[in-house]
Amino acid sequence: MATSVLSKSVLPKVPKTARKTSTKTAALQAQPDAHEPDANKTLNLILSRLDDMKAEETVTIDLRGKSAYSDYMIITSGRANRHVGAIAENVTKGLKESGVKSVHVEGLPNCDWVLIDSGDVIVHVFRPEVREFYNLERLWTQNPAVAAV
Incomplete structure (x- = not known):
């Protein structure tokens, strides 16, 4: 008798809904988000x-088969820091409005190079000098050994 009282007081209370998962609920959880x-x-x-937003020199690189983390990479330029920031904010706003849930943005405070990761598409927005220095187009289009990594 003491054992049953002890087990009831030690065990956490679990709501009845959490004890059993129906097959319908499990199937809904396994499906990707329709939105x-x-x-x-x-x-x-x-x-x-x-x-x-009048972005300049936009290049789209198809990464399907080259990369496991993204399907496309877009590289573009803005004329100055403010233009780079405005482009990045506009793209981010459009992605969120269209239902892309996990948009990650880096580099927005300085606006020399802003990275927008939407999962399937990665966007690099550069100032022209910074873009020329890093030259990502060359890295992803001319060297397939590096791109496969």
Whole structure:
């Protein structure tokens, strides 16, 4: 008798709904989010936003088969720090409005090089001098051994 009283007081109380998961609930949890846009839709949205913001020298690199973490990489330039920041904010706003849930942005305080990672598409927005220095296009388009890493 003492054992049953002890076990009831030591064990945490679990709500009845958490004890059993129906097959319908498990199936819904396993399905990808229907609101998450696919890579091509995301790519078109980003390219449209870049065009609207007058981004310069936009290059799209197809990473399918070269990279496991992203399908496309976009490299573009803004004329100055403020232009780079405005482009990045506009693209980020458009991604969030379209339902992309996990948008990660780096480099926005300085606006020399802003990275926007939407999962399927990665966007690099550079000032022209910084873009020329890092030359990412050459890295991803001319050296397949490095791109496969």
